[in-house]
Amino acid sequence: MNAMRITGIVLIVLGLVGFFTGGFSFTKESSKAKVGPIELVVQEKETVNFPQWLSIGAVVLGAVVLVMGSRKS
Template structure:
């Protein structure tokens, strides 16, 4: 099996995941301070929204790669 169909299947899976979970949340550490024996850390929670068209485009591109045999 060549690499194109495998890449196509991966794109289809990623596109379906983007449609199923359109929001990704992550926590990033922004500030770190030490004052003697005390340590302070500030963590910010951020959310990234994935547009619907991105998931649909990934599925369409993956489908083209899977169906396209030899060029």
């Protein structure tokens, strides 16, 4: 399997994962106040969204790269 076919498959898989999950979230801790031995820590939930047009574009681009990679073989 050549590099173009692998790249095409990876783009398709990443595009599908981004399309079906829609994004991911994570928790960020930050220290807001510290008075002597007492520390106030706040946990904030951050969300990163993947635009659907970007996911669909990755799938289409992956399909094009996959077809072009298999034509040269």
